[in-house]
Amino acid sequence: MTNRQRVVVAMIDGLDPAYATPEVMPELDRLGANGLSTVVEAIAPTVTNANNAGISCAAWPSEHGITGNYYYVPATGEEDYMESAELLLRPTLMTQVADHGGKAALLTAKKKTVSLLGTKTTPAVAAEEPPAAFADRYGQPPGIYSAGINHWLWTVAVDAAPDAAFFATADHGMNYKTLVYDLNQALANRDAPVRRALSAEKDKYVRHHRTFGGTAWIWLNDPRDEGRVTDALNKLPGVESVLTRGDAAVRFHLHPDRIGDLVVLGDPNTVFGDLAPGQESEQLPSHYRSHGSLHEVPVPLVAHNNESLQYRTPPKHNKDLLTPLLTNWLPGTHHP
Numbered sequence: 001m002t003n004r005q006r007v008v009v010a011m012i013d014g015l016d017p018a019y020a021t022p023e024v025m026p027e028l029d030r031l032g033a034n035g036l037s038t039v040v041e042a043i044a045p046t047v048t049n050a051n052n053a054g055i056s057c058a059a060w061p062s063e064h065g066i067t068g069n070y071y072y073v074p075a076t077g078e079e080d081y082m083e084s085a086e087l088l089l090r091p092t093l094m095t096q097v098a099d100h101g102g103k104a105a106l107l108t109a110k111k112k113t114v115s116l117l118g119t120k121t122t123p124a125v126a127a128e129e130p131p132a133a134f135a136d137r138y139g140q141p142p143g144i145y146s147a148g149i150n151h152w153l154w155t156v157a158v159d160a161a162p163d164a165a166f167f168a169t170a171d172h173g174m175n176y177k178t179l180v181y182d183l184n185q186a187l188a189n190r191d192a193p194v195r196r197a198l199s200a201e202k203d204k205y206v207r208h209h210r211t212f213g214g215t216a217w218i219w220l221n222d223p224r225d226e227g228r229v230t231d232a233l234n235k236l237p238g239v240e241s242v243l244t245r246g247d248a249a250v251r252f253h254l255h256p257d258r259i260g261d262l263v264v265l266g267d268p269n270t271v272f273g274d275l276a277p278g279q280e281s282e283q284l285p286s287h288y289r290s291h292g293s294l295h296e297v298p299v300p301l302v303a304h305n306n307e308s309l310q311y312r313t314p315p316k317h318n319k320d321l322l323t324p325l326l327t328n329w330l331p332g333t334h335h336p
Contacts, residue, residue: 004102004329005308006164008157009322011052013109014291016173020300028302031166035304041317044252045200045215046172046296049082049116054319055169056092056117058326060253065089066116067258068200074219079196081203083112085119089255093322095120096330107157109149112204127153145207165306169318173296174289175268179238180212180282182275183264187218189280192232195219198260199273201292212273212284214293217260229262238270240293268295 017039022029029037043054043061045068053059053066061067065087072079094104098120106118111126118124125134127141127149135141138156142148183197201213218233220226226244233242241264248263249256266272271290275282299318303311309324 007309007325008164008166009055010166010168011055012168012170013048014172014174015170015300016175016296017298017300018173028168028300031168031304032300032302035166035302035306036311037300037302038315039298040169040301040315040320041297042170042172042299043317043319044254044294044297045213046291046293047201047213047215048171048203049112050200051171051318052113052117053088053092054317055171055321056094057088057090058093058319058322059090060319061258062249062253062255063090065255065258067254068202068215068217070198070200070202071258072196072198072217072219072260074195079198081112083116083203085116088116088119092117092119093325093330097325100330102329105160107153109144109153110205125153125156144205163305165309166302166304167306167321168303169301169321170299171318172291173298174291175293175295176286177212177214177271177288177290178269178284180210180271180273180275180284181236181238182280183216183218183233183272185275185278185280186236187229187232190232190235192225192229193221194225194229195221196260197264197272199271199292201271201290202273209271209288209290210273212271212290212292214266214271214291214295216264216266216272218262218264220261223261226261233262233264238267240265240267240270266293268293 043051047069049069050066053064057064071082097104104121106121106124109127111128114124114126128144141152187194196219198217199213200215202211230242233239243263
């Protein structure tokens with residue numbers, strides 16, 4: 001894999017199409033106007049790890065195995081953040097490029113992305129904790145919750161590959177939310193207790209969304225509880241729909257072993273997560289925004305300077321962003 005055009009891939013956290021306007025992001029608009037600019041669908045649940053894995057692997061969660069930001073194993077009671085590369089069921093395109101003799105680098109704000117997607121990337125740089133050589137060359141990056149951390153990353157990226165083909169999309173959109181439920185407590189209060197209710201959005205970056213998200217997994221104490229629990233959930237204002245494990249796995253291409261017995265989806269205003277004991281719900285402040293539901297599915301997709309890496313069919317999902325690499329650089333590998 002020699003003499004290939006360099007490629008820069010931008011996976012932009014929370015870039016809703018409403019934000020990606022010419023007035024707000026004129027440079028992104030310019031790149032799209034001279035290339036490809038469209039709106040595609042993110043993967044459900046609309047959380048970072050499931051979508052970044054989908055983009056990096058060009059695959060659904062049913063294939064790569066990352067169904068959210070957090071997981072629970074009912075057989076053992078184990079739970080943890082879904083950010084280890086050991087949880088991936090197929091290699092990323094970066095790994096595949098390296099295996100075919102190419103080179104791949106990973107630049108990210110969050111160190112969890114390096115843990116999940118950084119296999120065989122050189123360098124793999126998380127601005128949250130940058131290697132000393134990068135901090136010496138480009139200065140210490142701003143804090144993880146600042147906008148400036150992204151400018152630091154782009155300085156590194158442009159310096160590394162100024163003439164590259166450019167591909168960009170987002171992991172999810174973003175919406176204002178007004179109501180959060182603690183489903184463990186809400187269901188117990190309605191005589192429908194469950195073994196575990198978990199926000200698919202839960203991650204370590206508590207200041208971003210307090211771990212609240214618009215999709216929740218429910219594990220039942222007993223399969224016979226399904227009807228009672230479903231009825232109780234459907235009566236909660238703000239719950240848009242409740243799906244069985246099988247229905248959700250088929251509809252959203254999820255790995256059935258890595259989701260709950262039930263999948264709960266919130267309306268545009270409602271999220272789920274853990275609250276203090278004795279508090280089953282909370283009205284959220286007017287500035288609160290989050291994601292995770294089907295209402296954050298639309299995301300932008302932009303390709304620029306990619307004449308040698310054309311799409312054979314128009315991309316429909318953010319996971320399709322890098323299909324030109326599969327069809328042009330990695331012949332014989334699986335691709336959707």
